[in-house]
Amino acid sequence: xxxxxxxxxxxxxxxxxxxxxxxxxxxxxxxxxxxxxxxxxxxxxxxxxxxxxxxxxxxxxxxxxxxxxxxxxxxxxxxxxxxxxxxxxxxxxxxxxxxxxxxxxxxxxxxxxxxxxxxxxxxxxxxxxxxxxxxxxxxxxxxxxxxxxxxxxxxxxxxxxxxxxxxxxxxxxxxxxxxxxxxxxxxxxxxxxxxxxxxxxxxxxxxxxxxxxxxxxxxxxxxxxxxxxxxxxxxxxxxxxxxxxxxxxxxxxxxxxxxxxxxxxxxxxxxxxxxxxxxxxxxxxxxxxxxxxxxxxxxxxxxxxxxxxxxxxx
Numbered sequence: 595x596x597x598x599x600x601x602x603x604x605x606x607x608x609x610x611x612x613x614x615x616x617x618x619x620x621x622x623x624x625x626x627x628x629x630x631x632x633x634x635x636x637x638x639x640x641x642x643x644x645x646x647x648x649x650x651x652x653x654x655x656x657x658x659x660x661x662x663x664x665x666x667x668x669x670x671x672x673x674x675x676x677x678x679x680x681x682x683x684x685x686x687x688x689x690x691x692x693x694x695x696x697x698x699x700x701x702x703x704x705x706x707x708x709x710x711x712x713x714x715x716x717x718x719x720x721x722x723x724x725x726x727x728x729x730x731x732x733x734x735x736x737x738x739x740x741x742x743x744x745x746x747x748x749x750x751x752x753x754x755x756x757x758x759x760x761x762x763x764x765x766x767x768x769x770x771x772x773x774x775x776x777x778x779x780x781x782x783x784x785x786x787x788x789x790x791x792x793x794x795x796x797x798x799x800x801x802x803x804x805x806x807x808x809x810x811x812x813x814x815x816x817x818x819x820x821x822x823x824x825x826x827x828x829x830x831x832x833x834x835x836x837x838x839x840x841x842x843x844x845x846x847x848x849x850x851x852x853x854x855x856x857x858x859x860x861x862x863x864x865x866x867x868x869x870x871x872x873x874x875x876x877x878x879x880x881x882x883x884x885x886x887x888x889x890x891x892x893x894x895x896x897x898x899x900x901x902x903x904x905x906x907x908x
Contacts, residue, residue: 649865654857657865661856664873665849665889668906672875672887673846674809678838682768683726688715691722694762695733695828727883729836738829740783740798747824749780749797755822759802762828763818772813772838776804781821799823808838814876814890814903838877841884844907852906856891859902869895878903 648654692699701717708715714723723732750758755778763770779801785794799821806816821830860869871893878888891902 646862646864649861653865653867654861656867657860657869658853658857660869660871661853661860661873661891664871664891665853665856666873666875667849668846668875668887668889670846671809672811673840673844673907675840676808676838678769678772680767680769681837682766682835683729683837685766686724686726686731688722688724691724691731691733694765695831697735729834731831731833733828733831735827735829738823738825738827740823744798744824745796747797749800749824750822750826751800752778754826755800755802755820758822758826758828759804759818759820768835772806772808772835773818774805774807774812776802776818778802797824799829806835808877811887812874812876813838813885814878814888836879836883839884840877841880841882841886841907844886846887846907847905852889852904856889856902856904859904860893863893863895863898863900866895869893875906876903878905880905 649657688700691697697720700715701719713725714721716722719737720733720735724730756776759776760770780797781799781801782795783798784792787793802818802820802822804818806813816835817832818835819830819832820828823829860871871891873889873891876888876890877885878890879885886905886907888903888905891904893900893902
């Protein structure tokens with residue numbers, strides 16, 4: 595049943611693949627299983643029909659030296675027993691988030707009730723999504739966007755935006771002890787004249803960004819991002835902050851093993867003599883929902899930069 599006021603999303607990977615595969619009604623289970631297995635093999639990168647030639651020995655030597663010099667050291671302190679103490683995600687619900695954001699109730703409330711498993715609510719002016727198991731929240735307002743009458747107003751200050759977002763997070767019992775010092779930047783609109791020169795410039799939003807660290811090590815993918823308009827209203831908010839816990843019983847990998855894994859992944863990308871890289875230790879979330887220490891490698895190679903995240907424990 596279609597409902598324009600709220601959306602239930604329940605597709606899994608397997609279902610999504612099946613939806614994209616044109617299969618006739620006469621296809622039997624065995625054939626379908628083979629087709630799905632082939633599709634999954636392509637997704638997982640097991641199809642080596644287009645194998646590439648390895649880099650030259652000279653280039654491999656240069657990349658190995660760069661990677662070896664870049665790899666940070668690690669030890670058992672990364673297998674920390676620390677665990678997020680506040681189940682802040684349990685405090686996420688649509689009514690309380692509307693209140694914290696100074697929003698009105700959804701315009702259909704009182705007339706219609708969403709199903710309990712709906713993960714996204716929307717009306718004409720806004721949308722919200724809550725995923726408690728992932729420690730995730732997303733909000734966007736269509737009525738709080740920049741409009742011409744706001745032109746010339748100053749952007750909210752760093753102190754104002756920081757206080758506003760920290761207060762909202764504190765009300766959620768958010769683990770602020772895990773947060774880095776937030777950054778606030780002003781987005782500007784530039785207007786050009788007929789000659790292509792900037793003739794006017796004015797602010798449109800203040801952007802808030804807060805990262806996460808555990809015992810001084812960054813947590814990859816965990817952020818709080820917000821856009822605050824010139825009236826001081828939150829126009830967008832995205833939180834990704836899952837419960838932190840290092841996998842129990844994890845064992846560290848040797849530097850040589852991680853080095854070889856990194857090299858094989860870089861060699862597969864057709865590296866050139868222009869390649870440069872830098873790396874740092876992070877905590878990365880696994881597909882099991884826990885965390886493992888990892889090396890994050892940023893590779894620059896001409897116009898094709900990319901990032902590798904390599905676990906240093908398993």
